[in-house]
Amino acid sequence: MNKALSRILVLCALLLQNDGVFGQQRHEAAREAAVYFDDTQHLWNKLHRALFERTTPTGAQFGIDTVDPLLWLETTHLLEGESHTRAIALLEDLLMDDGARDAPHVARALLQHELWSVFDWTLAPRPGSAQLEPARKALRIRLAKAILQLALSKAQIGALPDNYAQAAAAHAYPAANDSDHPGTPFLPADLFDVEGPWVSVADVRNMRPVALSHVEASSGRSNFVVLVRVPGPRTATLEFLEALGAANEPWKQLVLDAEDTDPHHTLPRIPVGTQFALVRRMNLISEKGELVPSPLTQSVQLRVYRNVPASFESIKQREEAQSSFEFVLSKARLRRATAGGLRAIDSEERAFVLFGAHAWDPFELPGAIPQQRRAQVLKRCVGCHRSPGVGSFLSFTRPFRRPRGTDAPKLQFGQPQQQADLTVQWKKKRRDWRQIQKLFDSDFADSPRDR
Ligand code: HEC
The missing domain is CATH 1.20.5 (Single alpha-helices involved in coiled-coils or other helix-helix interfaces)
Structure with missing residues (x-):
């Protein structure tokens, strides 16, 4: 050659x-x-992209198949220009389409939840933005109709898959934390075993959702279960909770300790090896317009205490004191039956901040380079869960959210279903729920159903 x-x-x-x-x-x-169907041009995939995908000035795309849409209080995306016209047109197409009835139930549930999150976003209180109200209303009217079109019956919602159990059964991740490999993501197989070491908690003093900040951030479209596991048998965790509940320190002293020292001397210390979990599950709207908790898990956060000093000498020490993990639901993976759709966030992975976030939209700041606004997800955890001691058990100290008239939580074993029920009660008092009900009522009047 x-x-x-x-x-x-x-x-x-x-x-x-x-x-x-x-x-x-x-x-x-x-x-x-291909979130909903293999064909990327399928109407549902296009609608998902229209609502979730955000593009930077340089053409980089974010938001596909995320749990929540990348929308902030001040976002104007979807409310003006081409993004608005496209969203309206695709919603109209969906309303004209009969496909919903034949689509898999899981897909209907997931798409409904997406539309619901955009609906509630249009009603989130934001100052001085009346000018975009007609655009918000135009979206809302169509979203509410589409939400009902996709709705399942209560029984069908109850029969949706328990994807947490699927994920645990797939053994894609270790079933327990391994202290020799403390940074390896694990998905506890026995998390919901009522005889196992994990104890799900309820606030028996206030009878409000334990994870109130998260319930509020999701405007009650999700319910959250907090679980605790102290080293040793289940009784060790029950005793730990009992000791926390017995502490008669006034709540105002249970403040997040900005100085890194643990002021909670009268409270029990958190034993090394203690683990906390926060599981987010999806609520849905039934075909009769009722709020119904579903078995679908949207995310799991876990924190493990590797050491519990009385105070931190450095940021590094603080960061090393806990291992943090997060699993998020990928709708595409759930559809392909890959480990219940739950995937572990990588240690270096970055994402736009939505929980505890600013009102501004990183894609809409003048001269914005939105990518740079993404935070390292697992590094953020100790930013809030910062105190070395029991102060970092935020469901107990609740530094951010203490509704008037509530006392320090008294946390005891409670079934996860109770948190779901309390969240439903909470959501029913919200303005966004009343608004969607009004729109449903006019829909039901158009085509009466048995309510
Ligand atoms: C912006 C502040 C903030 C950040 C960041 C944050 N959390 Fe939390 N977290 C909270 C609050 C507040 C609660 C208490 C529950 C509530 O009120 O919703 C909580 C509760 C929890 C719980 C239940 C046990 C407890 O401490 O109450 C776990 C587990 C948890 N978070 C894990 C994580 C992980 C893992 C990360 C990082 C991926 C993280 N958190 C990031 C604020 C935060």
Whole structure:
């Protein structure tokens, strides 16, 4: 073979190989965009992208297949220009389409929940923005209709898969924390075993959702279960909770300790090896317009106390004191039956901040480079759970959210279902719930159903 020919052959091989890499990337992107159906151009995939995808000025895309849409209080995306027109047009297409009745129940549930989160976002209180109200209303009217169109019956919602159990059964992650590999994500197989070491808690003093800040952040579209596991048998955790509840220190002293020292001397210390979990589950709206908790898990956060000093000498020490993990639901993975759709967030992974976030929209700041606004997800945890002692058990100290008239929580064993019921009660008092009910009522009047 002459030299020129062999060079051409090598070049061709390289090109083919590169195309292979790009082809692979294209394939990955296509799989991601195929949230609801394999065909990326399927109406439901297009609607998902219209509501969830955000694009930076340089064309980078974010938001596909995330748990929550990338929308902040001051966001104008979806409310003006092309993004608004597109969202309205796709919602109209959905309303004209009969496909919903034949679609898999899980897909109907997931898409309904997406539309509901955008609906509530249009009603979130924001100052001085009356000018965009007609656009918000136009979205709301169509979203409410589409939410009902996708709705399942109460029994169908109850029969949706328990994807947490699926994830645990898939053994994609270790079933327990391994102190030799403290940074390895684990998904406890026995998290909901009422005879196992994990204890789900209820606030028996105030009878409000334990994770009130999270319930509020999701405007009650999700319910949250807080679980505690102190080293040793289940009784050790029950005793720990009992001791916390017995502390008669006034709540005003249970403040988040900005100085890193643990002022809670009269409270029990958190034993090394203690683990906390926060499980987020999806609420749905039934075909009769009722609020119904579902078995679908949207995220799981876990914190493990590796050491519990009386105070921290450095930020590094603080960061090393706890291991933090988060699993999030990927709708595409759930559809492909990959480990219940729950995937662990990587230690370096970054995401836009939505919980405890600012009102401004990183995509809409002048001269914005939105990518730079993404925070390292697992590094943020100790920012809030910062105190070395029991002060970092935020469901107990509740530094951010203490409704008037409530006392320090008294946390005892309570079934997860109780948190779901309390969240439903909480949501029913919200303005966004009253508004959606009004729109449902006019819909029911158009096509009366048995309510
Ligand atoms: C912006 C503040 C904030 C950040 C950041 C944050 N949390 Fe929390 N977390 C809270 C609050 C507040 C609660 C208490 C429940 C409530 O009121 O919703 C909580 C509760 C929890 C609980 C239940 C046990 C407890 O302490 O009450 C776990 C587990 C948890 N968070 C894990 C995490 C993990 C893992 C991360 C990082 C991926 C994280 N959190 C990031 C504020 C935060």
